[in-house]
Amino acid sequence: MTRAKQMRLPSVAVLVWLCLVTDSNVWTASGSDVTTPATSTNMTNDVQQVFTQHEVIPDVIDVAPKEFAKISYPSGVSVEGGNELRPTQVKDQPRVEWTAKPDAYYTLFMVDPDAPNRKEPKFREIGHWLVGNIPGTKVEDGDHMYAFAGSGPPNGSGLHRYVFLVYEQPAGKIDYSQAPRVSNRSRNHRVNYNHRAFVKQYGLGELVAGNFYQAQYDDYVPTLHAQLSSGTE
Ligand SMILES: *[C@@H]1O[C@H](CO)[C@@H](O)[C@H](O)[C@H]1NC(C)=O
Ligand SMILES: *[C@@H]1O[C@H](CO)[C@@H](O)[C@H](O)[C@H]1NC(C)=O
Ligand SMILES: *[C@@H]1O[C@H](CO)[C@@H](O)[C@H](O)[C@H]1NC(C)=O
Numbered sequence: 001m002t003r004a005k006q007m008r009l010p011s012v013a014v015l016v017w018l019c020l021v022t023d024s025n026v027w028t029a030s031g032s033d034v035t036t037p038a039t040s041t042n043m044t045n046d047v048q049q050v051f052t053q054h055e056v057i058p059d060v061i062d063v064a065p066k067e068f069a070k071i072s073y074p075s076g077v078s079v080e081g082g083n084e085l086r087p088t089q090v091k092d093q094p095r096v097e098w099t100a101k102p103d104a105y106y107t108l109f110m111v112d113p114d115a116p117n118r119k120e121p122k123f124r125e126i127g128h129w130l131v132g133n134i135p136g137t138k139v140e141d142g143d144h145m146y147a148f149a150g151s152g153p154p155n156g157s158g159l160h161r162y163v164f165l166v167y168e169q170p171a172g173k174i175d176y177s178q179a180p181r182v183s184n185r186s187r188n189h190r191v192n193y194n195h196r197a198f199v200k201q202y203g204l205g206e207l208v209a210g211n212f213y214q215a216q217y218d219d220y221v222p223t224l225h226a227q228l229s230s231g232t233e
Contacts, residue, residue: 051210069210079164086215087215087217088220101168107204110129127190149184153215158216165195
């Protein structure tokens with residue numbers, strides 16, 4: 001609640017400025033693989049504004065994360081608060097970093113709320129990635145529940161938002177042995193995923209970091225769809 005009080009309503013000038021910043025990021029990201037972090041932004045102010053401007057609040061979360069997660073892909077691109085990236089650029093598992101307490105455990109989600117499209121999201125959400133019991137930011141050492149799957153927005157379905165969320169586990173390590181395990185060759189448990197229900201079920205705590213990009217169809221999508229249909233596990 002204090003967060004809401006602290007936030008001042010953005011002026012029209014600030015919103016216009018944010019749109020310009022977002023547009024220039026889009027241009028940079030799709031024009032080349034150069035990654036220029038948005039260094040001019042004020043993190044304290046921006047997170048709430050960017051998540052609200054793109055309606056990630058309220059579509060996916062109710063309260064803004066404390067900070068932007070730093071997310072970068074092997075292709076060289078990075079996630080910058082709603083920038084547009086191509087499925088080809090985000091096909092491999094990214095590095096995700098956030099400000100972590102050394103002894104705490106975290107759970108990381110990646111979800112797409114815009115399936116099959118943003119206008120009529122009857123499959124909201126798609127679970128793209130789920131890793132729990134991450135010690136600090138060592139994602140590789142966590143419990144990998146849903147293997148990472150890249151972006152597969154159907155042809156003609158427009159831009160989808162792909163949202164990363166990092167929650168702190170307030171009571172330390174969690175017994176996730178009953179939660180499903182999904183490989184990167186399967187859609188099991190991914191469609192109509194409800195990350196809020198999972199957060200509640202396992203008593204996850206503060207949303208410490210988050211970020212999101214947008215993507216629309218490109219010619220990598222059929223490859224991903226074939227991969228997700230190739231297994232049963
Ligand atoms: C960022 O925004 C916060 C909240 O309005 C403000 O307190 C802080 O001074 C700003 N930081 C910079 C570097 O402008
Ligand atoms: C994608 O959709 C466009 C427009 O509807 C169509 O012209 C194109 O052939 C489609 N591409 C594929 C690979 O289906
Ligand atoms: C799918 O998962 C397997 C096993 O972990 C891994 O070797 C492979 O690189 C993954 N494929 C993609 C496209 O991420």
